[in-house]
Amino acid sequence: MxxxxxxxxxTRNFNAEKIVIEFNEFIKLSNPFKEVSVSPDIDQxxxxxxxxxxxxxxxxxxxxxxxxxxxxxxxxxxxxNEGNPLLNxxxxxxxxxxxxxxxxxGKVINxxxxxxxxxxxxxxIPTRQDSIFGKRKANIFTLTDTAGNFRLxxxxxxxxxxxxxxxxxxxRIYNAPTELIGFLNDSIVLGKDTSGILLExxxxxxxxxxxLDRKIESxxxxxxxxxxxxxxxxxxxxxxxxxxxxxxxxxxxxxxxxTVWVNDLTFDxxxxxxxxxxxxxxxxxxxxxxxxxxxxxxxITDNLSGNKVNRTRHIELTAGSPVQSIxxxxxxxxxxxxxxxxxxxxxxxxxxxxxxxRYNWRPKRNYVxxxxxxAFAGFFSDKNKSxxxxxxxxxTENFGDILLKITVPDTSHQYLVQLxxxxxxxxxxxxxxxxxxxxxxxxxxGGKYTIRVVYDENNNGKWDTGNVYETKxxxxxxxxxxxxxxxANWEQEELITIPE
Numbered sequence: 001m002x003x004x005x006x007x008x009x010x011t012r013n014f015n016a017e018k019i020v021i022e023f024n025e026f027i028k029l030s031n032p033f034k035e036v037s038v039s040p041d042i043d044q045x046x047x048x049x050x051x052x053x054x055x056x057x058x059x060x061x062x063x064x065x066x067x068x069x070x071x072x073x074x075x076x077x078x079x080x081n082e083g084n085p086l087l088n089x090x091x092x093x094x095x096x097x098x099x100x101x102x103x104x105x106g107k108v109i110n111x112x113x114x115x116x117x118x119x120x121x122x123x124x125i126p127t128r129q130d131s132i133f134g135k136r137k138a139n140i141f142t143l144t145d146t147a148g149n150f151r152l153x154x155x156x157x158x159x160x161x162x163x164x165x166x167x168x169x170x171x172r173i174y175n176a177p178t179e180l181i182g183f184l185n186d187s188i189v190l191g192k193d194t195s196g197i198l199l200e201x202x203x204x205x206x207x208x209x210x211x212l213d214r215k216i217e218s219x220x221x222x223x224x225x226x227x228x229x230x231x232x233x234x235x236x237x238x239x240x241x242x243x244x245x246x247x248x249x250x251x252x253x254x255x256x257x258x259t260v261w262v263n264d265l266t267f268d269x270x271x272x273x274x275x276x277x278x279x280x281x282x283x284x285x286x287x288x289x290x291x292x293x294x295x296x297x298x299x300i301t302d303n304l305s306g307n308k309v310n311r312t313r314h315i316e317l318t319a320g321s322p323v324q325s326i327x328x329x330x331x332x333x334x335x336x337x338x339x340x341x342x343x344x345x346x347x348x349x350x351x352x353x354x355x356x357x358r359y360n361w362r363p364k365r366n367y368v369x370x371x372x373x374x375a376f377a378g379f380f381s382d383k384n385k386s387x388x389x390x391x392x393x394x395x396t397e398n399f400g401d402i403l404l405k406i407t408v409p410d411t412s413h414q415y416l417v418q419l420x421x422x423x424x425x426x427x428x429x430x431x432x433x434x435x436x437x438x439x440x441x442x443x444x445x446g447g448k449y450t451i452r453v454v455y456d457e458n459n460n461g462k463w464d465t466g467n468v469y470e471t472k473x474x475x476x477x478x479x480x481x482x483x484x485x486x487x488a489n490w491e492q493e494e495l496i497t498i499p500e
Contacts, residue, residue: 001025005091014093019057019071021091026053026080034170035076038069039139046071057091066096070154072141075119087119088142092154102190103153106197108144108164108182111474112463113424116148117201120164120180123172124152127159127187133469137172138163160188163468164199174468177206177227185471202465202474205229209281211274216286220294221321222260222270229255230276237262238283239271248322248379253350261321263380265294296321298382300371308394311443315357315369321378322353330375333359334368361393398446398488404439405493409500411435416454416461417496419444422483424452432461446488451480453498 004022007014029036032048044060055077063069070092077086092099104124108117123138132138144150144164164182165174174181182199206228213225224235233251235258237244243262250259260272269287273280288294303316326345333343340359348354357369368390374383408415411434419429419441428449431439454463455476466474484494 002089007093009091009093010099011093012097012099014063014069014095017059017061019059019091021055021057023053023055027055028078028080028083029055029076030078030083030085031170032076035074037072037074037137037139037141039072040064040067040069041139042069048076063095066094066098068092068094068096068098068100068154068156070140072139074141075143087145090154100154100156102155102157103151103193103195104155104160104162104188104190104197105149105151105193105195106199108148108150108199108201110180111182111200111202111466112477114477114479116144116146117164117166117180118144118146118148120144120148120150120166120201121172122150122152122199123163123165124155124160124188125163127161132161132163132165132172132174141172155190157191160190162188162197162199164201166201174204177210178203180204181466181468183466183468183471185473200466200474204465205467207469209274209276211282211284214284214286216270216288216292216294218294219297219320220261220265222262222272222286223257224260224272224274225257226274227256230274230281231255232277233258234273234275234278235260236273236275237270238273239269240264240267243267243270246379250322250352261379265296296380296382298376298378298384300376300384300387302389304389304391306394307389307391309361309367309391310394310445311361311399312445314359316348316354317357317371317376318351318354319376319378319384320353321380321382323355323376324379325377326355327375327377330372331357332368332370332372333357334370336366337368363393363395365393367391367393399443400446400486400488400490400492402441402444402449402484402486403491403493404441404451405495406433406439407436407495407497408433409498414456414459414461415498416456416463418452418454419449420452422448422450424450424479427452430461432456432459441486444486446486448483448485450483451494451496453478 001024003024006020007016029050036048043062046057048055048057070090073089075085078084108120110117122142124140125138142150142152162184166180168176168179180201181204182201210227212227215223235249246263248261269285271285273283297320299320301318333340344358346356348356370388371384373386376384414432414434417431418427420427457475464475
C-alpha cells in the first residue's frame, strides 16, 4: 500500500528533481528496465531504485515544457516477501498548468472462446510512431484486470492505434509466433473519453516463414514443423535427387507440419527445398550422425482403450507409414468364434494412414480381430506383422439422438456448426452448412453439450485467426449460450437461429 508520494501524484508545474514513493512494507522491483516506462519518451531513461520501503526516481533535466508525463510501472512493483505485484500503478505529473485527462477503456476477450483475458498488455501508440512490429516498444500501456477490463488515462489529444498482446518475452513488441494479439482495424481519433472498445485476441499468422524444427527419426521418417500453415506446400529433395521421385509426403490437417518417407535410408545427408504455391521459402540440409541407424517400422496401432468398442467409437487402425494396399482377406473378424465378413473398412479422411473398421457391435458378444501378416502393405516393401486383439462392446455408456434445426441469416457464405462439450475445449463434430437445414446426431453418448458456430467467410472449413499485418480480424464465432443434455434412449430437437 502506498503511504505517500513526494511530490504528490498529479502535480502541476512540476519542477522537482526527484520523486519518492513511500510504501507501508518492504518492496522490490522486478525487471524495471522492461516494465517501467515514461510517456511521452524522454531522452535519458529513468532508473528507479528501491531504498527499504521507498522507490526513488531521479529525473533528467530534459523534460519538455507544458507536457503531461506518466510513469507506468506495469508489473514491476511487488512486496518483498511474496512478490505480489501492484498492477498498473502510474505516477502522473505535468510541467505546465494542465494535466492531460483523456481516457480510453474497454475489454479484452479470446476471439475463439469469448472468455475474458486477464493480464493482457493493452498498448496505445500514436499513429505517427506505430511501432508494435519494430524495435521501439510502446510506452503507453496497461494490463487488463481479472475481468478482462482495461483503462488508459491521462492521454493527450492525438490519433492512436490500439493493440492487445499476450506477451512471450515482455518487450511490448509483437515478435513471437505464439503471442496472442488483438487490434482495431481503424485508428482512434482521441478528442474525448472513449469507452466500450472490444479487442479480441488470437494467435496470429507470422509474416515470414520459418522452420521451427526438423529431424530424422529412428524409423527413418523425416519430420518438419513450420511456424505457419502453408496453403499449397511443396517439398522437393534436391540431394540425393534419386530420392525425390518415390518420396511420400504427409501434411497435418493444420498444414503447419509435414512428414516425409523415402525409399532408401542409406543417405549421408538430405537437401530439401520447401515451397508454397510454387515459391521456394527455404532450403535446408539434414545430416545423419556418424552412428545413426534407421530401422523402418510398419506397425499397425489401434484405439481399443480397455479392449472396448461402443456404438459410435469404431476401431481405428493406424499404420506407422503410408499404406499402398490392403488385403482384406487377411483381416479376420470373429464374433463368438464365428468369422464375419460384413464389416466396413474405409480410409479416414483426416489421415491417409488411418482406416476405420465399422461393424454393428452388439452387447454380450466376444470379438476377436486378427490382422494377418501382409494385411497392410507399405510403399517400400513394408508389411505388417500378425497381430490379434480381443474385445467386447462397452455397455456402460448411454446414447441418445438429437436433431438440430438450424436457421441461417444469410446464404452467401458458409457456417460451421460445431457440437462441443460444455467446457468448450473439445469438438465432437463440425458440420459445414450454407442454408437452413436439419443436422441429426444419432447415438451420441449421454451428457452435456453446446453449439458453437463459426462464420466461415472464406469457406475453407476451419476457423481462421486474425492477421494484424493485413488488419484482418479473426473469423466471427457465436455460441448458443446454453448447454443441452443428450439423454439415454431419447430423441429430442433443438431449435437454433444463427444471428446475423
